[in-house]
Amino acid sequence: MKDKITKISLWLMVAMFLLAYPKLFGMYYVNLFVTFMVFAVFSLSFNMLLGFTGLLSFGHAIFFGISGYGTALALRHIEGIPLFPAIGLGVLAAVILAVVLCPVVVRVTGTAFAMVHLAFGQLMYVLALKLRNITGGEDGIGNFPIPNVSLFGLFSFPLKNNPVNFYYFALVILGICTWLMWFFTKTPFGQIQVGIRDNTKRIDYLGFKVPESKSVIYVTSAFFAGVAGSIYGLFHNLVSADGSLNVLVSFTAITATLIGGIGSFFGPIWGTAIFQILEELTIRFTEQVELVTGIIMIIVIMYAPRGFTGFLATLKLKWQLSRAKRRG
Amino acid sequence: MDATTAMYVSQAIHGIAYGMILFLIASGLNIIFGMMGVLNLAHASFFMLSGYFCYQVLKLTGNFWLALLIAPLVTAIFGIVVERVFLRRMHAFGHLGELMLTVGISLVILAGVKFFWGTESLPIPVPEALQGLIKIFGLEYPIYRLFVIGLSLVVLLLMVLVLYKTRLGMIVRAAVSDRDMVNALGINIPLVFMVVFGIGCWLAGIAGVAIAPILTVFPGLADQVGMDAFIVVVTGGIGSLGGAFIVAIIFGFLSSFGIQFVSQLAPVLMVGFMALVLIIRPHGLFGVEE
Numbered sequence: 001m002k003d004k005i006t007k008i009s010l011w012l013m014v015a016m017f018l019l020a021y022p023k024l025f026g027m028y029y030v031n032l033f034v035t036f037m038v039f040a041v042f043s044l045s046f047n048m049l050l051g052f053t054g055l056l057s058f059g060h061a062i063f064f065g066i067s068g069y070g071t072a073l074a075l076r077h078i079e080g081i082p083l084f085p086a087i088g089l090g091v092l093a094a095v096i097l098a099v100v101l102c103p104v105v106v107r108v109t110g111t112a113f114a115m116v117h118l119a120f121g122q123l124m125y126v127l128a129l130k131l132r133n134i135t136g137g138e139d140g141i142g143n144f145p146i147p148n149v150s151l152f153g154l155f156s157f158p159l160k161n162n163p164v165n166f167y168y169f170a171l172v173i174l175g176i177c178t179w180l181m182w183f184f185t186k187t188p189f190g191q192i193q194v195g196i197r198d199n200t201k202r203i204d205y206l207g208f209k210v211p212e213s214k215s216v217i218y219v220t221s222a223f224f225a226g227v228a229g230s231i232y233g234l235f236h237n238l239v240s241a242d243g244s245l246n247v248l249v250s251f252t253a254i255t256a257t258l259i260g261g262i263g264s265f266f267g268p269i270w271g272t273a274i275f276q277i278l279e280e281l282t283i284r285f286t287e288q289v290e291l292v293t294g295i296i297m298i299i300v301i302m303y304a305p306r307g308f309t310g311f312l313a314t315l316k317l318k319w320q321l322s323r324a325k326r327r328g
Numbered sequence: 329m330d331a332t333t334a335m336y337v338s339q340a341i342h343g344i345a346y347g348m349i350l351f352l353i354a355s356g357l358n359i360i361f362g363m364m365g366v367l368n369l370a371h372a373s374f375f376m377l378s379g380y381f382c383y384q385v386l387k388l389t390g391n392f393w394l395a396l397l398i399a400p401l402v403t404a405i406f407g408i409v410v411e412r413v414f415l416r417r418m419h420a421f422g423h424l425g426e427l428m429l430t431v432g433i434s435l436v437i438l439a440g441v442k443f444f445w446g447t448e449s450l451p452i453p454v455p456e457a458l459q460g461l462i463k464i465f466g467l468e469y470p471i472y473r474l475f476v477i478g479l480s481l482v483v484l485l486l487m488v489l490v491l492y493k494t495r496l497g498m499i500v501r502a503a504v505s506d507r508d509m510v511n512a513l514g515i516n517i518p519l520v521f522m523v524v525f526g527i528g529c530w531l532a533g534i535a536g537v538a539i540a541p542i543l544t545v546f547p548g549l550a551d552q553v554g555m556d557a558f559i560v561v562v563t564g565g566i567g568s569l570g571g572a573f574i575v576a577i578i579f580g581f582l583s584s585f586g587i588q589f590v591s592q593l594a595p596v597l598m599v600g601f602m603a604l605v606l607i608i609r610p611h612g613l614f615g616v617e618e
Contacts, residue, residue, distance in 0.1 A: 058431075108606055111562075112566065112606070115558050116562065116602070118558065119558070119598075251431065254428060291436060294435030296432075297432030298429060298433065301428055301429045
């Protein structure tokens with residue numbers, strides 16, 4: 001009972017903080033936090049594959065990017081489309097892409113899975129640059145109209161050029177996504193996911209359909225990556241190949257998950273935060289994003305393979321041990 | 329011979345030349361994978377690095393042959409250092425860790441290259457002896473492409489000889505099939521690993537120098553050509569040299585004829601081919617199930 005009260009009050013405090021965040025900090029940090037939320041959700045969707053199913057993808061940005069492009073194209077070309085259907089169209093594009101890729105990707109594992117995604121990612125990147133009449137080439141699609149947020153005419157507020165409104169909008173959408181993903185890992189199906197990671201053969205013998213389960217997980221992961229990508233495109237009012245399809249976008253998710261800790265649900269959120277703080281600090285001294293990402297990856301893999309949550313778990317264990325000792 | 333045939337033949341030669349270069353990179357990747365079980369994603373970066381070394385040697389001495397000799401060797405030494413400092417300690421943490429570590433290394437190399445040589449593409453002149461066209465059977469071929477094909481064949485032959493006719497080759501082949509047993513027989517496996525890694529990087533280095541005059545050297549080189557090489561390895565079956573050879577040549581043709589006929593879709597062709605192969609055979613054309 002006491003635990004429950006502390007838990008609820010803790011969540012309330014977090015919620016209060018998030019609500020008051022734009023009042024407490026300046027515009028710059030509001031924008032930074034939106035970026036953080038987008039990449040946290042993107043990394044969570046990536047970790048659905050890596051941490052919970054044991055599939056390492058080097059091209060998760062394809063879903064992030066295609067959804068951004070989908071939303072941007074919908075808003076540009078369809079006259080008077082409301083916001084949510086536009087986001088829905090982008091996410092639908094990501095889901096369709098995932099469904100198309102499924103027959104190939106669920107049959108390969110390990111290194112081949114990673115490499116196939118690297119290839120698909122590169123392909124999408126090249127296509128986005130080459131199909132200039134659709135995607136705008138290097139310039140991407142920018143300055144598309146962003147309609148007001150409205151739900152069944154109940155309320156309506158503008159997003160364009162209004163970072164604070166956008167902050168709350170992103171907070172709600174991405175918060176719901178995070179909760180849904182958390183919920184997903186707790187369902188029986190989420191347990192099958194972990195089973196596939198740990199012992200694919202046994203799951204197979206138990207009568208679960210491994211390729212089909214993997215497909216469902218894959219499509220779900222693409223869905224959430226798509227939501228993140230769509231929000232990211234709206235946030236910048238720009239989708240470009242370099243911003244959302246580049247292999248570095250995929251690597252951002254990988255690095256964040258690594259830093260946070262593979263296999264822990266909240267790991268990628270911690271990881272994204274730490275990665276962003278590190279980037280924020282180093283960017284003042286150097287423009288080399290690749291160098292920073294690379295060095296962080298090497299250090300984490302070599303010296304802290306379980307990431308930040310692993311570190312926390314070790315601390316907790318030590319604390320419990322010392323408490324147990326004190327009690328005798 | 330009429331113009332159409334001539335065009336086909338010259339495109340075929342371009343295809344073979346590119347395929348051979350892909351194979352040089354892919355074979356290094358494959359040997360290293362066979363020995364250590366790790367797909368070295370930094371391999372393409374070594375390939376690019378060798379192109380830059382070649383540029384540097386040319387800038388200092390102006391001698392292409394010297395560059396062809398030195399750049400791959402320096403690349404091999406660099407690779408050995410990377411293996412000793414990073415990869416050797418990593419075998420404990422499983423393949424995904426190794427894979428990501430090599431990604432980290434490739435990112436650092438990319439940043440280093442941009443730092444030292446800048447982001448613009450650096451032209452490398454074709455050496456004088458290999459400039460121009462040569463006439464065979466009334467057809468004109470660019471000499472340099474033929475040279476690339478010849479060079480790759482010589483290197484390939486050398487590799488086959490080393491692999492099948494020497495003691496080192498015997499140990500390597502034995503270690504590929506059962507590493508622990510060879511180690512138990514008293515052979516210094518870490519040393520063999522190091523040598524093999526060096527040879528793999530040397531092969532990538534040769535490819536890097538060979539392709540430099542054709543494509544120039546730029547920081548995206550690793551992505552552009554390396555990606556093709558990785559696709560070759562995955563499609564041919566990871567660890568299979570013969571598969572890599574066949575697929576590399578097919579990809580060379582796909583690339584050169586693809587640019588000729590469907591230039592917009594050229595990059596799609598290879599990935600499409602890979603997808604097709606993996607749907608039918610998830611472990612690649614000549615791969616064996618792990």
